[in-house]
Amino acid sequence: MDARLNFYGSPVATKFARYINSAGKAVSDSTLPAATQELVKIRASQINGCGFCTDMHTKDAAHAGETAQRLHLVAAWREAKVFTDAERAALELTEQGTRIADAAGGVTDAAWADAAKHYDEDQLAALVSLIALINAYNRMNVIIQQPAGDYRPGQFG
Numbered sequence: 001m002d003a004r005l006n007f008y009g010s011p012v013a014t015k016f017a018r019y020i021n022s023a024g025k026a027v028s029d030s031t032l033p034a035a036t037q038e039l040v041k042i043r044a045s046q047i048n049g050c051g052f053c054t055d056m057h058t059k060d061a062a063h064a065g066e067t068a069q070r071l072h073l074v075a076a077w078r079e080a081k082v083f084t085d086a087e088r089a090a091l092e093l094t095e096q097g098t099r100i101a102d103a104a105g106g107v108t109d110a111a112w113a114d115a116a117k118h119y120d121e122d123q124l125a126a127l128v129s130l131i132a133l134i135n136a137y138n139r140m141n142v143i144i145q146q147p148a149g150d151y152r153p154g155q156f157g
Contacts, residue, residue, distance in 0.1 A: 001147045007140065021156075024133055030126035032119070035066060036090050039083075040127070041134045042074045043091050044098045048138035051148030056155075063153035086118035090127055097131040 007013045028037065038061035045053035058071050073080035077091045093115045096107040119127060140146075 001145070003144045003146045005144045007144050007146070020133070020136065023129070027126045027130045027133065030122060032123045032126040032130070033086075034064065035061070036087055036127075037130060038064065038066060039070075039074060039077075039087055040090055040094045040130055042071070043077070043094050044131060044134045045138055046075050047095065047098045048135065048142060050138035050141050052141040052146040052151070053134065053138055055148040056151045059151055059153050089114040089118050093127060094131050097128070098135055 008017065028034075038057055041057040042054060042061065045057060061071060062068070067082075070080075070082050073082055074091075077083055077088065083091065089111075092111045093107065096103065096111050100106050115127065116124060
């Protein structure tokens, strides 16, 4: 399988990626826990059907010490006992923020209030930014049908 477009070989895409990656650095440098960041990226990528990002973020999470059990249960996090209340709140916000078109009201006040119980304002800003960012990456990769499976942890820096 080949991608429809060599997105990472295009001068326009390279310039775009430089900007979007610097936005991502603001999130990765935040106090939002790294494990939560990976869980959010994995869950949004699963929902969006982005194999490339699902592959990347499960491998990065495992490389950082995440357990196989937790990685296998991200898609069924509501029924799993292996996630903290804070992680569950982040995953709920991720799902609602990713599925905006599926819900007339967008993100519920209850989901926001639950996340706000566990994260301070800077962490909430990082969480919202991360949800928006991973959804952008997912859309790019799904549109061009970027193949999954060959990612190596740390491949992009």
